[in-house]
Amino acid sequence: EDQVTQSPEALRLQEGESSSLNCSYTVSGLRGLFWYRQDPGKGPEFLFTLYSAGEEKEKERLKATLTKKESFLHITAPKPEDSATYLCAVQAGAGSGGKLIFGQGTELSVKP
């Protein structure tokens, strides 16, 4: 069964304290891995797509990496405005179409 697990469930950082969020996946034929940001009371907002192991994508203080079993979202020198829930999702095998399987998310809190 295809599965996505994110850790930790919650992460509290001080402003400027770098860290990483983990997304482990077990799927039959990964086609793509997505990272989203979700602010309270809003819909998920797309951040990155990673397609194959070894790929990296960056946006401001965020950097996403991908291996054959997991993805990391590295946050460098975070600011309070980076506080949000970060969701990971995978698109599996050819027969899955555009369907995504989501992890439960990591709630990030950055204190000034």
Added chain:
Amino acid sequence: NAGVTQTPKFQVLKTGQSMTLQCAQDMNHNSMYWYRQDPGMGLRLIYYSASEGTTDKGEVPNGYNVSRLNKREFSLRLESAAPSQTSVYFCASSEWGGVYEQYFGPGTRLTVT
């Protein structure tokens, strides 16, 4: 360019009542999706529509029906609401046929008492 819009934003129903959640997108996407989000459960797919005229079940379809009205609009209907359907509902849209990101609406918070 509004992206994905959903109505209503909030709704309270009594057990057994019915309602329809509306979703529209202006990005000319072929595919549309309905998810529910519950604490600790993540986003779970209810139904999706790969293209106009087609709909398919997702992970948690029981108690719901959908209609792809046209390319822009995809509605979700609860025929007889139950407390277990209390959740936040999100509509999303994307291109079809490859690996494409989905774009989400702002959500509908539904409470069934």
